[in-house]
Each structure stands twice: as structure tokens, then as C-alpha cells.
Amino acid sequence: MHDERKRQQKRKEECECFNPCRENQFLKTISHRNWPSEEYLDTLKEGVCFNIQNKCFDASLYDNEDVQTQSMDYVKVDIFYEDLNYERIMETPEIENAQFMSDVGGAVGLWIGFSVLSFFELVQLLVECIKHALTCRCFRN
Structure with missing residues (x-):
């Protein structure tokens, strides 16, 4: 015993x-x-x-x-x-380590993708504004 x-x-x-x-x-x-x-x-x-x-x-x-x-x-x-x-x-874990890293990587990739797109849209807007300003000056002269 x-x-x-x-x-x-x-x-x-x-x-x-x-x-x-x-x-x-x-x-x-x-x-x-x-x-x-x-x-x-x-x-x-x-x-x-x-x-x-x-x-x-x-x-x-x-x-x-x-x-x-x-x-x-x-x-x-x-x-x-x-x-x-x-x-x-x-x-058992709800989510495995590999799946967790995949989800984080996907979220980071999506965030970076939106950030890069937003950056280039801002650059394009700036270029359009400069172009517009230059064309408006040309017509005034």
C-alpha cells in the first residue's frame, strides 16, 4: 500500500x-x-x-x-x-505553431501591401497635384 x-x-x-x-x-x-x-x-x-x-x-x-x-x-x-x-x-492546442505563424505572416503581408499601395497612391496624388499646378500656370501666362 x-x-x-x-x-x-x-x-x-x-x-x-x-x-x-x-x-x-x-x-x-x-x-x-x-x-x-x-x-x-x-x-x-x-x-x-x-x-x-x-x-x-x-x-x-x-x-x-x-x-x-x-x-x-x-x-x-x-x-x-x-x-x-x-x-x-x-x-490539444486550438491552433498549431505553424498555423499561427502563417496567420501572422498573412496579416503582416496584407498590412504591408495596403501600406505600399497607399504610399504609391499618395505619390500619384502628389504628382497629379504638381501637374495640375503646372498646367494651370501655363494657361495663366
Whole structure:
């Protein structure tokens, strides 16, 4: 048991994710019913006396007791998994590094393209204004 706790602690230290790498949840549900039934009680007493003869009780002591009192001397425990389901939660990046660089490169390229176009449009506007000013001067003279 102690070794298992050491292994679990080591796994926790090696885990580099935000959510637990491994988590076991065991939900408990308790249910019961009266056992053994009246029909099965005699068979059960015979089986117990046959298997454990040196520690067997005197069956005659129970003759006067009711079935409910006698059944309080026995217990049957069944332990089982409620569900055999496994859930795997994996974390993956929304966008990979290559895709991120591609998106940034595309945005920068678009920005530079608009900037270059805007620069040449301003140069063209300036040239048009100078041309217009020169043609207007020529007509005045």
C-alpha cells in the first residue's frame, strides 16, 4: 500500500498538465436486503457447520429464534463496479505553431501591401497635384 502511494506521488510530480493527468473516482452506492431468506437459512447453516466444524454453533440454540434474528448472524458482501466506463480528456492546442505563424505572416503581408499601395497612391496624388499646378500656370501666362 505504501509503495502504491509513492508511485502515485511520483506520477503527480511528473505531470505537467493543468488538469490532473489521471484521476480515479469511485462512487459508493449502498443497498441491502434481508439475507438469507427463510428457505435458504437451513441450507446455509448446514454449509457453515460442514465447512467450519470446530467453530460451528449449536443449531439447536436457533430453533426457537425467528428467521430475522437468525439472519442477523450472517452477512454477504458483494462489491462490484457500478460502471465500467473510461473517459479520456485530451487537451490539444486550438491552433498549431505553424498555423499561427502563417496567420501572422498573412496579416503582416496584407498590412504591408495596403501600406505600399497607399504610399504609391499618395505619390500619384502628389504628382497629379504638381501637374495640375503646372498646367494651370501655363494657361495663366
